[in-house]
Amino acid sequence: MKYIETGSFPNVARKFNVMRCNQCDDAPCMKICPTSALYRADNGVVDFQDEDCIGCKSCMNACPYDALYINPETMTAHKCNMCNHRLEVGLLPSCQIVCPTEAIKIGDLDDPGSEISRIVARDDVAVRAPEQNTKPKVYYRGADQASLDPTRTAIANDGMIWADTTPSHPSIPVHAGHRPIDEEGVIARTAYTTAHHMTWKEKVSGYLVTKAVAAGVMLVAALMVLLGHADVQAAVGVVPPMVAGVFLGITGVLLVADLKQPGRFHYLLTKGNWSSWLVKGAYVLMVFGALSGLWWIGGLLDSPGLLQWLAVPTALAAAATAGYTAYLFAQCEGRDLWQTPLLLPVLLAQAVTAGGAAYAIMDVFMDVPSSDAVRWVLLAGVAATALLIGVELTSHGSRSVELAVEAMTRGRYANQFWWGGVVLGLVVPAVLVVIALVAGGGTVLAAIAGLCALAGMFAYEDSFVRAGQSVPLS
Ligand code: SF4
Numbered sequence: 261m262k263y264i265e266t267g268s269f270p271n272v273a274r275k276f277n278v279m280r281c282n283q284c285d286d287a288p289c290m291k292i293c294p295t296s297a298l299y300r301a302d303n304g305v306v307d308f309q310d311e312d313c314i315g316c317k318s319c320m321n322a323c324p325y326d327a328l329y330i331n332p333e334t335m336t337a338h339k340c341n342m343c344n345h346r347l348e349v350g351l352l353p354s355c356q357i358v359c360p361t362e363a364i365k366i367g368d369l370d371d372p373g374s375e376i377s378r379i380v381a382r383d384d385v386a387v388r389a390p391e392q393n394t395k396p397k398v399y400y401r402g403a404d405q406a407s408l409d410p411t412r413t414a415i416a417n418d419g420m421i422w423a424d425t426t427p428s429h430p431s432i433p434v435h436a437g438h439r440p441i442d443e444e445g446v447i448a449r450t451a452y453t454t455a456h457h458m459t460w461k462e463k464v465s466g467y468l469v470t471k472a473v474a475a476g477v478m479l480v481a482a483l484m485v486l487l488g489h490a491d492v493q494a495a496v497g498v499v500p501p502m503v504a505g506v507f508l509g510i511t512g513v514l515l516v517a518d519l520k521q522p523g524r525f526h527y528l529l530t531k532g533n534w535s536s537w538l539v540k541g542a543y544v545l546m547v548f549g550a551l552s553g554l555w556w557i558g559g560l561l562d563s564p565g566l567l568q569w570l571a572v573p574t575a576l577a578a579a580a581t582a583g584y585t586a587y588l589f590a591q592c593e594g595r596d597l598w599q600t601p602l603l604l605p606v607l608l609a610q611a612v613t614a615g616g617a618a619y620a621i622m623d624v625f626m627d628v629p630s631s632d633a634v635r636w637v638l639l640a641g642v643a644a645t646a647l648l649i650g651v652e653l654t655s656h657g658s659r660s661v662e663l664a665v666e667a668m669t670r671g672r673y674a675n676q677f678w679w680g681g682v683v684l685g686l687v688v689p690a691v692l693v694v695i696a697l698v699a700g701g702g703t704v705l706a707a708i709a710g711l712c713a714l715a716g717m718f719a720y721e722d723s724f725v726r727a728g729q730s731v732p733l734s
Pocket residue numbers: 280281282283284287288289290306322323324325326327328339394
């Protein structure tokens with residue numbers, strides 16, 4: 261249930277709506293679910309299967325309506341399934357049975373003669389967020405638009421009714437410039453709603469960085485081979501795949517640790533839904549891991565021929581490892597900020613940065629074939645990332661994106677973004693690398709630049725991941 265309040269005293273009104281799963285015809289939650297734990301039942305209902313859910317929370321980011329939550333008892337994703345266990349035996353859903361004013365009606369929209377079809381055809385009905393193209397099948401009759409669009413209401417600073425504190429539900433800032441005013445100049449506020457929590461946090465931000473390091477170090481190693489350094493056993497043949505292996509391992513640990521049902525992680529392979537980029541990504545990581553393993557064997561055997569043979573496929577697998585998350589985030593249709601087409605190039609640029617950073621750090625401990633080439637790679641990665649982020653944050657596509665960008669650059673995550681992502685992650689490394697390149701020597705300086713770039717990358721990714729989830733959906 262959600263209550264909103266509109267108007268100014270004494271002309272005020274409180275309005276009530278049920279914010280439930282829309283049983284979408286084109287349901288992004290089903291597409292992203294890696295194990296098909298969310299599925300369409302024969303009667304059209306989008307239902308769920310507890311036993312198959314690994315608790316990855318992807319569906320919660322894919323649903324543009326905030327309709328899913330993790331049930332703390334089962335640690336699996338739940339939502340309204342229209343009491344499908346009742347529908348299947350010919351009963352009506354409990355909410356329709358108990359509603360004293362018959363405010364809820366459920367029926368067959370495929371039957372033009374059904375009462376529900378006649379209401380939809382005849383009355384003034386609206387759906388939530390039609391622009392998401394999910395073809396929602398819950399229609400609201402005579403609803404206030406401010407009820408259906410959460411970006412037009414705010415939670416007041418003094419909280420909600422029956423709530424001592426402001427809950428963790430994301431809310432539009434109430435400060436000037438974002439006052440939720442509708443066409444008639446009426447300010448609406450959310451007075452009561454369900455608390456929803458951010459689902460992807462530091463483990464997902466961390467996984468983006470560790471994956472970038474694993475991919476990046478092999479990209480630079482492949483570059484070294486293509487530049488004719490395949491015979492450098494330690495710094496090209498042996499150490500890079502070891503670094504990639506360690507960071508790939510950390511990536512896997514972070515991914516599994518973020519699951520609410522970590523013991524079921526193998527369902528990604530045994531019950532994999534091939535429309536989910538979580539499943540495709542798992543295979544990408546495995547192929548990349550296998551190629552890195554072969555590379556390591558080639559290094560141990562001191563076989564430049566094998567490394568030359570592996571260079572192009574390994575570079576391609578590394579690029580796929582760095583970039584597939586752009587497609588996973590694009591499947592999170594509830595997070596407009598993540599829909600940017602620039603996410604793929606940003607992730608690739610970050611992999612180049614991370615590869616240059618890893619090599620700059622390795623340069624302190626071993627003889628790297630071309631220190632200057634490594635520094636140029638780091639500088640190119642940082643410059644490309646800065647350019648892409650700049651373009652990304654200035655080209656807003658929708659009000660949700662605007663709100664997320666504001667949270668990132670002027671709101672709750674601004675310090676993290678500017679001081680961490682921009683200053684520590686881009687400006688400081690660029691300055692240090694230029695000094696190292698101009699002054700010569702500077703191995704330690706370049707290594708510090710690499711460390712700063714990696715720390716800043718985490719800060720940026722964390723602000724991007726969190727800001728994307730900060731815009732309310734219900
Ligand atoms: S996308 Fe959301 S609203 Fe649509 S079917 Fe899935 S859970 Fe329900």
